Structure formats: structure tokens, C-alpha cells
Amino acid sequence: MHRSQILIVDDHALSRTWLTRVLEEAQLDVAGAATLSEAQRLLDDWTPAGIVLDLRLPDGPGLALAQRCRADPRTAGCAIIACTAGDHPDEVVRAFECGCDAYVTKPIDTERFAHLVTTLIQERAVAGAREAWTRTARRRGQAGGVWVRA
Numbered sequence: 001m002h003r004s005q006i007l008i009v010d011d012h013a014l015s016r017t018w019l020t021r022v023l024e025e026a027q028l029d030v031a032g033a034a035t036l037s038e039a040q041r042l043l044d045d046w047t048p049a050g051i052v053l054d055l056r057l058p059d060g061p062g063l064a065l066a067q068r069c070r071a072d073p074r075t076a077g078c079a080i081i082a083c084t085a086g087d088h089p090d091e092v093v094r095a096f097e098c099g100c101d102a103y104v105t106k107p108i109d110t111e112r113f114a115h116l117v118t119t120l121i122q123e124r125a126v127a128g129a130r131e132a133w134t135r136t137a138r139r140r141g142q143a144g145g146v147w148v149r150a
Contacts, residue, residue, distance in 0.1 A: 004049040004121050005029045009039040009065065010083070011057050015106070019052060019083070026114035028121075035059045040068070043075060049121045050079035055086065055095065063098040070099035077127070079120035083108065 006028050010016045016032040023030050031048070033039035036059045039051075051069065055062040062082065069075040079102075082095040087105045095103045101120050104113060 003027055003029045004118070005031070005046075006050045006052060006117065006121075007039060007042060007046075007048045008032045008052045009034075009036070009057065009062060010052070010054040011035065012054075015054070022110045022114055023052075023117060026118055028117070036062070036065055039065055043069070043072075047074050048078060049125070050081065050117055051075075052081045052083050052117065053100070055082055055084040055091065063095060063100075066095070066098045066100055077124050079117070079124045081117060081120065083113075 006023055008016050008019050008023070008030060010019065010032070011034045013034070016034070020030045020032060028050075031042060031046075033042055034057075036057050051065070053062045053066060062084075066080050066082070069078055069080060080100045082100045082103045083106065084091075084104075085106045092103045101124070102116055104116070
């Protein structure tokens with residue numbers, strides 16, 4: 001069975017280790033980065049299904065990475081989850097404006113967090129497949145389609 005891959009970007013080693021353990025228990029493969037530049041190096045050669053992103057990193061705001069990922073066709077379909085200690089309403093709004101799919105404050109509920117990440121990955125995968133099917137159908141001159149939720 002294929003295991004989805006996740007990138008955790010957090011400058012606190014303990015947080016990265018703990019989040020890795022939670023997501024590995026949810027049957028996800030995890031890589032970690034402590035800085036934006038380290039994360040970008042990983043993303044240059046790899047496209048994860050999801051990114052868990054701290055917003056305050058030593059070399060810049062995590063939301064800059066979210067924006068780059070949304071602008072890059074290779075990573076535009078990744079699920080992006082902001083995971084941070086702050087919960088100011090303006091920061092939450094900004095995270096969504098920059099392309100995050102979810103905003104989670106620390107400390108997190110591990111069961112709910114793992115469920116959120118796996119659900120967002122699945123939703124993004126379905127949306128990507130739907131978009132690819134629609135593009136193919138349009139190229140072939142077919143219109144519309146029927147989608148039924150089971």
C-alpha cells in the first residue's frame with residue numbers, strides 16, 4: 001500500500017520529532033526541515049502530499065513557503081497545514097490567504113491532528129484527479145461529467 005509523504009517544517013527539534021511520531025503512527029512517511037531554506041532544498045527534488053508548517057522560522061515567515069508552494073505547479077496540490085503557537089485572528093486569516101488548508105494551534109490533539117492531515121491529503125488527491133479528468137475530457141471535446149459521492 002502506498003504511504004503518503006509529509007514534510008514537517010519546524011525549527012524546534014522536539015516539535016518535529018513529536019509530530020513525526022504522530023504522523024508515522026497514522027501510516028505516513030515523514031521528512032523534516034528546521035528552516036525555510038532546508039525545506040526549499042527538499043522541495044526542489046521532491047513533492048510531498050502534505051506540508052506541516054510552523055509560521056515562525058529562523059530564516060523567515062513560514063507563510064512565504066506556503067505561497068511559493070501554491071505558485072509552483074509541482075507543489076500546488078499539496079495539503080498545507082499551518083501548525084503554530086499563535087492564534088491571533090489576523091494570522092489565521094493571513095494563513096488562509098497564503099494558501100494553507102488548515103490552521104492548528106499548539107499544543108495539538110494528536111488524534112484529531114493525524115485525522116486532519118490524512119483527510120486533507122485525501123481531499124487534495126481527489127481534487128487533483130478530478131481536475132486532471134476534467135482537463136482530459138475538455139481536450140477530447142467532452143462536456144461535464146457525473147460525480148456521485150458514495
